Amino acid sequence: MGFLFDRCIQYCRRTVDRYHEVQEEKAMQAVPTAPIDASKFVAYVQERRKKRILFKGEYLMVNRSIDNNKCRCDVGSTMTDRNPYPDTLPYDHNRVILPRIDNDENSHYINASYVNSWLKDKAYVVTQAVRTKPMNAEFWRMVWELGSNCIVMLTKVFDFMRVMCLQYWPQTKFQFREIEVETTEVKTYSHFVIRTFKLTRKTEESIETRIVKHFHFTEWELDSFPYISAFIELRRRVRQFMEKSPVDAPMVVHCSNGAGRSGAFLALDANLELMKKTGQLDFFEYAKTLVNSRPHLIDSVEQYMFIYEVLSEAVMCNVQPIEMHLLKERSSMYKAKKNRELLESQETHENKLLMHLTPTLRxxxxxxxxxxxxxxxxxxxxxxxxxxxxxxxxxxxxxxxxxxxxxxxxxxxxxxxxxxxxxxxxxxxxxxxxxxxxxxxxxxxxxxxxxxxxxxxxxxxxxxxxxxxxxxxxxxxxxxxxxxxxxxxxxxxxxxxxxxxxxxxxxxxxxxxxxxxxxxxxxxxxxxxxxxxxxxxxxxxxxxxxxxxxxxxxxxxxxxxxxxxxxxxxxxxxxxxxxxxxxxxxxxxxxxxxxxxxxxxxxxxxxxxxxxxxxxxxxxxxxxxxxxxxxxxxxIYDKEDSEDTDSQKTSRPPSNRHSIKEKSSFRSKFSFRRRNTTRQNENNAVEYHVNNK
Known part of the structure; x- marks a missing residue:
């Protein structure tokens, strides 16, 4: 009897496994064949939430796209002392190659990979966290040689009592071989920290100085996913800086092992840049680019689904901050019926978004x-x-x-x-x-x-x-x-x-x-x-x-x-x-x-x-x-903001709130003139507005 029972159990397991294989094969046939319009993207993700096997089908097809002949790590596998995470090595075809240093034959190597975006080749460099003191100097040498002015860090320094990354930046100033790094500004937020570094390299011929921004996301713990809005906000600030200070150099991105968390940021940034340019998103095809650029940039079905959720919220929640002085202009919209109706419509839109995105506690x-x-x-x-x-x-x-x-x-x-x-x-x-x-x-x-x-x-x-x-x-x-x-x-x-x-x-x-x-x-x-x-x-x-x-x-x-x-x-x-x-x-x-x-x-x-x-x-x-x-x-900031608005209308992010469909009409229909009033008159106006609205 025991033998027959075991045979029955084995048969049931094989049947279940075969059923799952059939479902996965069907899901792989349902992958997207073209980019998805931003107006349809949220509905696309919502539909797939109901049948999560479809996400797994996409993920399996992404992994099948890996070119084993191209994705080789022959060089990295010989540099055991330079790989803190030896299971994540850069592929030979797109690894970062540094200038050699005298008396160090391996100085050309660093565990870092170039990754393309949709709009630019070698838009990013993904690397591993700094885990040893010698790596401090190597990291800053790489940043200098690349000419990068933006670093995105997606790991904590300590996580569950483990050192995930050394603090490779100084509190004030420190010399890393020939490069001096000085911390000139630190802005701390609830989910991230933005630092400004001044890099100086002295040679016999000259002294060269550069400014580098460091965006440190502090709320992504191991084996979990972060608060999506904070992740999107970090990316918004990175892009805001890159647009104001453009350089022809890649953005440096790293987490602990230079894998999944870095891949999630690249997928978010590249697809939102594509949407800005074309009005479409194509994460499925871009995921193929990621897995052929570096191991484990997409490392699980759960991460794949998380990226879809992040992109969905980014598309849905396209609500930008407004400059301070526009609060007065927003208040003045209540005076004219047409403007008031538009503002009320926008508030209704925001309320629906908040109701939809507010989590339900079980x-x-x-x-x-x-x-x-x-x-x-x-x-x-x-x-x-x-x-x-x-x-x-x-x-x-x-x-x-x-x-x-x-x-x-x-x-x-x-x-x-x-x-x-x-x-x-x-x-x-x-x-x-x-x-x-x-x-x-x-x-x-x-x-x-x-x-x-x-x-x-x-x-x-x-x-x-x-x-x-x-x-x-x-x-x-x-x-x-x-x-x-x-x-x-x-x-x-x-x-x-x-x-x-x-x-x-x-x-x-x-x-x-x-x-x-x-x-x-x-x-x-x-x-x-x-x-x-x-x-x-x-x-x-x-x-x-x-x-x-x-x-x-x-x-x-x-x-x-x-x-x-x-x-x-x-x-x-x-x-x-x-x-x-x-x-x-x-x-x-x-x-x-x-x-x-x-x-x-x-x-x-x-x-x-x-x-x-x-x-x-x-x-x-x-x-x-x-x-x-x-x-x-x-x-004082109002004056600076108004000057920026006049001189950089094409490059500033929109200051009025808007949904995707209302973006152009909301910006073009309303341009309000600022009024100069005395402080007492302004206070009276506020009280009158609040009491009579």
Missing amino acids: IGDCAGGHRLENRGKNRDVMVVPPDHARPYLQTLHGESKDYTYINAVEVDGFTRKAEFIVTEWPKQSTVDSFWTLIYDHACHTVVNLSNQGSTRHYPSFIHNKGKQNYGPFIVEVMNYHQYPAMTSHMVKVMKRTFMISDIMATGAQNQQIDAEVRICCVIQVRMWPIENKVPLSTTGLIDVIKMARSWRKRAPDRPETKPTIVMSHNGVSRVGVYIGANICIDQMDIDHEVDVFHAVKMMRINRPQLIDMKDEYKYLYDVMLHWYMTNPDYR
């Missing part, structure tokens, strides 16, 4: 909040944080079996991951958890955007003077102030801790030892009635934002690395307006542009309910207009 994603012991800690069972993005509590408190849980979720800012923690007004049973959250995560600011309603539903969680105990914490109010739009409590939070050995030795019941003290500013609005979705004006909210940002600059213990808690009565309403405004303000300060659309899209990753698309989305634009008009420091 119960399994939020398992911690749905556990029996935690259900009573949530005000709404439909608003529960995903486990990967909730701040875990560490201090033992309360009587719950799971003291680590609170209904709170981390939200990225413009310059830092998890810059904000969004939470709801604590229930009577979770007030202790609220103060545990403040203490355990060293939060320097709490912004409460709701007035207190019924004390039965919204219990008081802070007092106005003296000391009071909240679970294992003593909270002392150091000062309390009332303002027209808000109140502020400056509090000192101390943990009550007891040493068991001291209690046993002395018999004391309250032997307390010193613990770390936290200083926190609790700001609560007064101008936002509980029944209103948005405030009646922007002035009060602007005052709250200014106070919180001012305190963040002078708070103790490195506040730039600590999160800000933003809360409302339900943990959903209002908080998106505050966080979105802060994201856009940081963008205005650093990049002198505004992108409300992508700010909202990023906020909704971990809490999809943030931002009411009807009221809060529009109000966020009003807040940004008010902030812009009341900050005269921005005027």
